[in-house]
Amino acid sequence: MSIFPKNFLWGGAVAANQCEGAYQEDGKGLSVQDVLPRGIRGSRTKLPTEENLKLEAIDFYHRYPQDIKMFAEMGFKVFRTSIAWSRIFPKGDEEQPNEAGLEFYDRVFEECRKYGIEPLVTLSHYETPLYLAETYNGWTDRRMIGFYERYVRTVFKRYRGKVKYWLTFNEINSLLHAPFMSGGIANMQGLTEQDLYQAAHHELVASALATKIGHEMMTDAMIGCMILSMPTYPLTPSPDDVIAAMDAEHRNYFYGDVHVRGKYPGYMKRYFREHGIQIQFAPEDEEILKNTVDFVSFSYYMSVCATSDPEKQKKGLGNLLGGVPNPTLKASDWGWQIDPKGLRYVLNMFYDRYQKPLFIVENGLGAVDVLNEDENGNKTVEDDYRIQYLKDHLIQVGEAIQDGVEIMGYISWGCIDVVSASTAELKKRYGYIYVDRNDDGTGTMERYKKKSFYWYQKVIESNGEVLYSEEDINLSE
Numbered sequence: 001m002s003i004f005p006k007n008f009l010w011g012g013a014v015a016a017n018q019c020e021g022a023y024q025e026d027g028k029g030l031s032v033q034d035v036l037p038r039g040i041r042g043s044r045t046k047l048p049t050e051e052n053l054k055l056e057a058i059d060f061y062h063r064y065p066q067d068i069k070m071f072a073e074m075g076f077k078v079f080r081t082s083i084a085w086s087r088i089f090p091k092g093d094e095e096q097p098n099e100a101g102l103e104f105y106d107r108v109f110e111e112c113r114k115y116g117i118e119p120l121v122t123l124s125h126y127e128t129p130l131y132l133a134e135t136y137n138g139w140t141d142r143r144m145i146g147f148y149e150r151y152v153r154t155v156f157k158r159y160r161g162k163v164k165y166w167l168t169f170n171e172i173n174s175l176l177h178a179p180f181m182s183g184g185i186a187n188m189q190g191l192t193e194q195d196l197y198q199a200a201h202h203e204l205v206a207s208a209l210a211t212k213i214g215h216e217m218m219t220d221a222m223i224g225c226m227i228l229s230m231p232t233y234p235l236t237p238s239p240d241d242v243i244a245a246m247d248a249e250h251r252n253y254f255y256g257d258v259h260v261r262g263k264y265p266g267y268m269k270r271y272f273r274e275h276g277i278q279i280q281f282a283p284e285d286e287e288i289l290k291n292t293v294d295f296v297s298f299s300y301y302m303s304v305c306a307t308s309d310p311e312k313q314k315k316g317l318g319n320l321l322g323g324v325p326n327p328t329l330k331a332s333d334w335g336w337q338i339d340p341k342g343l344r345y346v347l348n349m350f351y352d353r354y355q356k357p358l359f360i361v362e363n364g365l366g367a368v369d370v371l372n373e374d375e376n377g378n379k380t381v382e383d384d385y386r387i388q389y390l391k392d393h394l395i396q397v398g399e400a401i402q403d404g405v406e407i408m409g410y411i412s413w414g415c416i417d418v419v420s421a422s423t424a425e426l427k428k429r430y431g432y433i434y435v436d437r438n439d440d441g442t443g444t445m446e447r448y449k450k451k452s453f454y455w456y457q458k459v460i461e462s463n464g465e466v467l468y469s470e471e472d473i474n475l476s477e
């Protein structure tokens with residue numbers, strides 16, 4: 001019998017801005033992603049440039065029927081994507097939505113339904129409309145809550161009955177680390193920690209408001225928060241390092257704590273006091289925050305270490321939230337440290353703390369893939385390294401299930417190759433499906449099944465049992 005529960009939601013994830021392309025089609029307005037150049041997380045250009053692969057991405061906007069069909073062939077139970085806010089409200093502060101944008105997602109969700117795939121929809125995945133970023137300086141402005149509320153009411157009304165699972169903000173805890181991409185904060189001049197935490201407060205209130213509205217408008221909806229999880233271990237056994245790790249974890253748990261407990265935790269109030277930060281609460285905020293989430297979802301790619309020794313402070317590559325690399329771990333080609341056991345650890349930590357269902361909604365390996373022909377002349381990628389990575393992580397998910405952790409499902413990141421969020425390149429691939437598109441803009445956009453496609457198909461088909469058998473890696477079509 002499988003360790004994984006009977007209704008375990010297996011699937012894959014993308015985000016609108018990383019896969020759709022069609023950045024100006026059918027009335028879509030620009031989003032912050034349309035002006036982010038390649039290679040630099042968080043900085044921006046003035047206008048969309050040819051350099052920006054996200055403008056065309058993998059053309060999911062036109063090819064979604066073919067792509068969703070392939071997800072169905074793998075046996076997906078769930079498909080996570082986001083709605084591009086600026087397709088629905090091109091500038092963000094209009095009174096009326098853009099009908100053509102709404103129709104596009106009608107079609108996407110209907111296509112999922114056709115195959116019995118449950119959509120899991122992120123309302124805001126690093127996709128603030130550019131106009132809101134430039135006019136209001138994004139989430140630093142309280143009026144953003146109203147714009148977000150209008151957008152959320154519109155899509156809940158339109159897609160209720162079609163979408164049951166919703167996430168309010170992707171990796172909501174990343175705002176302090178990538179203010180433009182995550183918080184739509186276009187003007188960073190003179191920006192203080194106070195401003196950033198105030199912006200985070202606005203997002204937290206907006207998230208709780210979306211949860212409230214969702215529960216009122218949809219009886220069967222499940223609404224979750226989404227946290228960038230990056231467990232922090234002490235670099236040494238010294239008590240000072242343990243406290244440094246605890247402090248770093250608190251900076252992260254803060255967001256989950258507010259979403260699950262409905263109020264600010266004491267350790268954060270202390271931090272604000274000691275750093276001269278005063279969060280402005282509107283009279284209604286305390287009540288709104290009490291609308292807590294139904295489940296906690298998170299991305300997991302790596303763990304980090306914390307040290308109290310300033311001489312040992314060294315930020316690892318790709319550690320978006322900061323942290324020192326763990327000397328016992330190996331890293332991916334992009335310097336992301338690989339730690340499957342960290343996934344079991346973080347699942348246990350979240351569950352011990354929240355006692356809420358958990359949902360792994362991102363995990364995977366960004367790697368360089370080589371498209372080759374197999375003996376039958378079919379183009380494919382022999383991505384045993386990806387299979388190994390995913391298998392190692394899934395085994396740890398199985399361990400956490402045996403620890404008693406309630407897990408709704410496992411969704412790997414970039415089930416089809418998409419443009420990278422942090423570096424905006426296509427060379428960094430995560431997919432089970434290879435997309436013939438390159439960083440220089442060349443390629444046919446054709447889709448090819450990688451070896452991992454067939455492997456994941458077996459994993460889903462056997463509800464995880466194949467993970468424990470010897471034959472799983474050497475699969476052939």
Ligand code: BGP
Nearest residue numbers: 015170171366419420421422423
């Ligand atoms: C998360 C984002 C995703 C995704 C992933 C992988 O932070 O939510 O959008 O892209 O990381 O990161 P990257 O694409 O930079 O490799």
